[in-house]
Amino acid sequence: MKKVGFFQSVRLKLILVYILLLLLGIQVIGAYFVERLENNLTENFTNSIEGRLNSLTYSLQNAFEAERGEGDPSLQAEVEGLINEFNESDIKKLQVIEKTGPNIIASFDSGSDDRANIGKKVTDARITKVFILGETDPRTVRQDGKNLYVGEKPITTEAGEIVGVLHYQARMDGIYEQMQSINSIFAKGTLLAITVTALLGILVARTITKPLTEMKKQAQIMATGDFSQKVDVKGNDEIGQLGLTFNDLNDKLKLAQATTEGERRKLSSVLSNMSDGVIATDRIGAIILMNAPASKLIGQSFEEVQGQSLIDVFDLGDQMDDISEVEEAGSMIIDLSSEDKHLLIKANFSVVEDENEEMDGFISVISDVTEQEKVEQERREFVSNVSHELRTPLTTMRSYIEALNDGAWQDPEIAPRFLDVTQNETDRMIRLVNDLLQLTKMDHKETTLMRERVEFVGFFNQIIDRFEMNKDENMEFERNLPKKNMYVWMDKDKLTQVLDNVISNAVKYSPEGGTIRFDAYSTRKQLRVSVTDEGIGMPSDTVDKIFDRFYRVDKSRAREMGGTGLGLAIAREMIEAHHGKIWAESKEGKGTSVHFTLPLMSQKRRANS
Numbered sequence: 001m002k003k004v005g006f007f008q009s010v011r012l013k014l015i016l017v018y019i020l021l022l023l024l025g026i027q028v029i030g031a032y033f034v035e036r037l038e039n040n041l042t043e044n045f046t047n048s049i050e051g052r053l054n055s056l057t058y059s060l061q062n063a064f065e066a067e068r069g070e071g072d073p074s075l076q077a078e079v080e081g082l083i084n085e086f087n088e089s090d091i092k093k094l095q096v097i098e099k100t101g102p103n104i105i106a107s108f109d110s111g112s113d114d115r116a117n118i119g120k121k122v123t124d125a126r127i128t129k130v131f132i133l134g135e136t137d138p139r140t141v142r143q144d145g146k147n148l149y150v151g152e153k154p155i156t157t158e159a160g161e162i163v164g165v166l167h168y169q170a171r172m173d174g175i176y177e178q179m180q181s182i183n184s185i186f187a188k189g190t191l192l193a194i195t196v197t198a199l200l201g202i203l204v205a206r207t208i209t210k211p212l213t214e215m216k217k218q219a220q221i222m223a224t225g226d227f228s229q230k231v232d233v234k235g236n237d238e239i240g241q242l243g244l245t246f247n248d249l250n251d252k253l254k255l256a257q258a259t260t261e262g263e264r265r266k267l268s269s270v271l272s273n274m275s276d277g278v279i280a281t282d283r284i285g286a287i288i289l290m291n292a293p294a295s296k297l298i299g300q301s302f303e304e305v306q307g308q309s310l311i312d313v314f315d316l317g318d319q320m321d322d323i324s325e326v327e328e329a330g331s332m333i334i335d336l337s338s339e340d341k342h343l344l345i346k347a348n349f350s351v352v353e354d355e356n357e358e359m360d361g362f363i364s365v366i367s368d369v370t371e372q373e374k375v376e377q378e379r380r381e382f383v384s385n386v387s388h389e390l391r392t393p394l395t396t397m398r399s400y401i402e403a404l405n406d407g408a409w410q411d412p413e414i415a416p417r418f419l420d421v422t423q424n425e426t427d428r429m430i431r432l433v434n435d436l437l438q439l440t441k442m443d444h445k446e447t448t449l450m451r452e453r454v455e456f457v458g459f460f461n462q463i464i465d466r467f468e469m470n471k472d473e474n475m476e477f478e479r480n481l482p483k484k485n486m487y488v489w490m491d492k493d494k495l496t497q498v499l500d501n502v503i504s505n506a507v508k509y510s511p512e513g514g515t516i517r518f519d520a521y522s523t524r525k526q527l528r529v530s531v532t533d534e535g536i537g538m539p540s541d542t543v544d545k546i547f548d549r550f551y552r553v554d555k556s557r558a559r560e561m562g563g564t565g566l567g568l569a570i571a572r573e574m575i576e577a578h579h580g581k582i583w584a585e586s587k588e589g590k591g592t593s594v595h596f597t598l599p600l601m602s603q604k605r606r607a608n609s
Contacts, residue, residue, distance in 0.1 A: 014205035015198060022197045026190050037182060041175045046138070046149065049090065049170045053153055056086050057166055060096060060155050064163045076118075079106040092148065093169040096155070097122050099131060099162065130154050130165045140172065147172040211239045215246050227254035277345075277366040280352070283359055285310045285323030297345055297366055298336065310364065314347065326362055333369065344370045393425035449491040449577060453601065456488045456527060457481050457520060463499045464518055467507065475507070476515040486520070486527055487601040494574045495598075498582075501567035502531045502594045509535035509592070526580075527600050532593040537586045546584055547572045571596075 063078045073081070079096050083106045086094065095117070096106040107117045122128075130136055130152045138151030148169045155164035211231065218231050227250050233243040271278055277294025281287050287310060290302045298305070298313065305313050311323060314334050320326065331348040346369045354360040400418040409415045460481065468477050506516045510533045519530040538546070547568045575582040575596045582596035 015201040018197050018201035019194055030186055038179055045175055053168055057153050064155055065157055076105045083108045090170050092171050095167040097127055097165045127152055127165050131162055211243055279364040281310050281362045283361050294366055297368055344373050393429050397422050397425050451489050451491050454488050454490055454492055456486045460520055467503050474513040478515055478517040480519045486522055488598050489601050490578055498571040498574050501571045506531050506533035525600055526597045528597050530593055530595045534591040537588045537590050537592055539588055543584050543586050
């Protein structure tokens with residue numbers, strides 16, 4: 001996991017929150033304090049100025065009302081004296097205006113010599129307004145970058161008559177200098193408070209973030225599957241309670257993981273040891289799980305099909321359009337055959353539901369039913385063949401018996417012939433039933449082999465001799481048999497039946513004047529026997545099928561010759577019961593060779609015998 005930088009950490013955010021809260025508090029308090037202080041300073045300043053100006057106005061009022069004789073100073077001189085004596089550092093400018101004119105009779109300006117204005121007529125509307133209406137409200141004006149407190153006071157007699165006006169301008173620099181000094185102190189205090197708050201914030205944030213950092217590290221360790229470590233809880237506050245809860249979560253996750261791992265191993269063991277294949281999909285039909293038998297059946301590994309649609313893997317696009325149709329199908333036989341292999345699988349589909357009983361995926365259990373289907377097909381074909389084989393003689397017998405019942409039994413020429421056909425068909429059905437019973441016993445392992453030590457070459461010659469006595473004069477028998485003795489542990493009756501079936505087929509299908517060759521020789525520990533005719537042969541794609549039950553290359557000719565189609569099937573069962581193998585080789589128009597092998601007896605066993 002990527003390490004969190006300091007500028008992205010919770011610690012910095014907590015410090016910033018502390019500082020911002022402090023700044024907000026200081027700004028609110030400072031704004032209120034500065035506003036109140038400015039109002040108080042301004043009010044004190046104006047009260048002080050007003051008090052002193054009222055005193056000056058009173059002195060000027062007395063000067064205006066005083067009676068003057070010869071030798072007394074004039075009104076202008078007395079007023080100038082009063083103004084000059086009013087030496088206040090805050091006062092920038094004073095002017096006394098007499099009503100007659102109105103003219104300036106005295107003037108004082110701390111910044112310049114204002115005596116040049118004495119005697120000048122005043123045209124200021126405010127002063128005129130004072131003469132008319134009386135005292136006006138003072139005002140604050142800005143001049144040359146400085147604030148001035150400006151106003152006019154009327155000079156009245158005891159009778160209330162306005163005889164003059166005192167115009168004044170007072171400096172307010174002292175107020176703003178005090179305010180600036182106080183703001184500087186306040187700013188320094190704010191910086192000091194922020195510094196202290198930042199240090200305290202680091203300590204406080206560390207106490208909060210350190211347990212969180214430990215929990216983060218523990219969570220990273222838990223993510224690797226290690227639940228052995230726990231968070232060190234150092235308090236009983238909310239963070240301590242969070243640590244306790246985290247440790248409790250750690251224990252529960254450890255237990256849950258152990259349980260899940262146990263269930264996973266059980267499931268993995270079950271899936272691995274199942275003979276059937278299992279494929280799991282999500283709700284959209286994408287494959288998310290598959291065991292080894294399923295991989296073997298479909299011929300693809302889990303990595304190859306992971307994420308693919310079940311419909312595509314099973315090639316069901318022609319049968320269904322959406323994965324939801326799988327639920328309706330329930331089970332089906334799927335043909336996954338290729339050019340090299342015939343494969344049929346049976347798939348049973350079941351729905352996986354979540355806790356809300358909604359469809360969350362599918363489980364498909366698949367099994368190879370190729371052999372089952374093959375057996376079922378063979379069973380159907382077997383029933384059909386038996387029915388067909390029995391129907392032909394039964395139909396023939398019925399026809400001839402009906403003819404006999406209709407009066408043909410009285411005809412001395414027809415009756416014996418009909419009875420002979422009926423007897424032949426009866427014998428044919430008896431042979432068919434006997435062959436079926438024999439095959440059934442061999443299928444159920446109910447046939448017991450009466451084995452004995454037999455010298456095979458002499459045994460083989462005896463059987464050939466029996467057929468040679470009854471063969472056509474134009475048919476040739478060629479024997480290629482060894483002179484030495486070869487001993488086989490076998491059931492003579494069963495092997496006689498095998499050779500009878502093989503040789504009789506060779507005789508039946510050999511052309512007039514043809515040759516049948518008999519071969520026998522040993523290969524290592526086995527005896528190999530061959531019977532070869534020069535008959536019509538058969539196509540190469542049908543050679544392996546002649547040992548199947550009821551299979552005939554030429555069905556019409558085989559029935560005419562009285563065959564049941566079970567002789568070679570019985571021969572194969574008997575040879576395999578002797579731990580041998582039987583097969584055929586044939587070319588169309590060039591004859592057929594039937595070969596079989598039998599285990600030879602060892603020298604030690606022959607001696608003991």
